[in-house]
Amino acid sequence: MPIYMDRHEVPEGTTAETLAEIHQEDLKIEHEFNCRGFTYWFDEERNQVFCLIEAPHKQAIIDMHRKAHGDVPNKIIEVDPTIVNSFLGRISDPEKSQNTELNIINDPAFRVIMVLETNNYLNRVEADQYSIFNQKFHKSITKTFEKFEGRIVKQNNNIYITSFKSVTNAVFCALKVRSNFKYITPKFEDHDRLLNIAINAGVPVSAENTIFEETVCLATRMCEHLKYQIVITQEIKSLYESENRNAFVNNDLIYTLSLDEQHFLNQIMDFIESHWRDPELDVSRFSHALGYSKSQLYRRLTKLTGKSPNNFIRDYRLNKSLKMLHEQRGNVSEVAFQTGFNSLAYFSECFKRKFNILPSKYIQQHTF
Incomplete structure (x- = not known):
């Protein structure tokens, strides 16, 4: 069965003891919904709880929580327990909590x-x-x-x-x-x-x-x-x-x-990640889509990245092309046009200038 992690926003003032009691209510009835709770994380400072549960589907988790205590999750995602362990360091209750009657856990997932x-x-x-x-x-x-x-x-x-x-x-x-x-x-x-x-x-x-x-x-x-x-x-x-x-x-x-720069970075990346393959993408379209003048875009982009809008678009495409060539996802010509270059000669020239090797030579040396 799949394994899920859910998020609960709990009222301010909720204690680890209260959460432990609520968790016990889940465990009492989990079998009714074919669920199995592994552990949970409680962040008293941020008033958040994250539960790790094996279940047949998301609805079973919602139904179990609703019947046990009425606290329905704000969000549920499917997870790989190995990845959970890599990020959070455990997929079961901490040892110290296992020795308490209520398995009290006050361990943030932040x-x-x-x-x-x-x-x-x-x-x-x-x-x-x-x-x-x-x-x-x-x-x-x-x-x-x-x-x-x-x-x-x-x-x-x-x-x-x-x-x-x-x-x-x-x-x-x-x-x-x-x-x-x-x-x-x-x-x-x-x-x-x-x-x-x-x-x-x-x-x-x-x-x-x-x-x-x-x-x-x-x-x-x-x-x-x-x-x-x-x-x-x-x-x-x-x-x-x-x-x-x-x-x-x-x-x-x-x-x-800064928060403003963070918003700007996400803006430009959301756009470029959706449009980088388009050979018609240019600075005018880039700036218009983001709601900036060309001069505003130039000033803000160069401050953060050190690159003009034109160079930023080109370098993004070249990095994508390098990855595609390394993974053998097409020959030089195919990769050039798939990454938004209209001219094979121009693509090879830009690639050589950036990576100090021709794309054809790169294929010979680094793919087998």
Whole structure:
């Protein structure tokens, strides 16, 4: 049977003891609805509860909660328990709560999510260089995450998604990773040693349909498209300074994305992700769709990304084309036209300028 996580908004003043009693009411009748409750998370500060339940379908969870105590979930999503464990660190009750009569749990599901990405030159360096860098890089990253109690949710050769309970640990971890990185590959040119880190925070079930989807999406956009090496949301800054009363975020090392800039970033990414394949997409259409003048769009986009609107669109398409070529999702000509380029020659020229290799040569060297 599928496994679901639901979200409940509970009244202010609700205690962990009250929640434990309510949970026991679910357990008494769960068999009637063919459900099985694994555990739950309670965040007294944010007045939220998240339940992990095996059930035949979402309606069974709603019916069970309604009969047991009347508190119907605000949202239910299907989840993979392995992913839940990666983000939250457990899929059953904490040990200390298992030794109490009511299994009292006061454990928030709120997490700090870090997205770390190195530039995709890793797929293009010489094999011996790549092997050396790869070993040093991943060993250093893993050791640093462990030191700051970060749980790796996802990783590949150039991307890490990591979950932290502590904002302070996440920020200190980012600074340590950044400091260590420049010593790993001293022989590489600076432009070949890019590392971007973004930190956001949120809860596992929001308006989206995948666990921590909203939080990871924004952090990924911040990491992949902003020009700053370490960038955090305004919420992370506030939480960090709240946890460290005598310390403030170092603005020389960390850029804080304002709420207005966060809205703008989501605006441009929502649009570009829907229209990047369209060969007719240009700056005029881009600015008009977002409700900005060309000069406004240019000014705001260059401040955050360091790229003009034209360059932003082109680079987005080129990054998509690199991924498609690496995954063998078409030959050079097919990929060029699928990514919005009208001219094969222009596509090859842009690709060579950005990645320092012709797309045809890339296929020869990196696909099998």
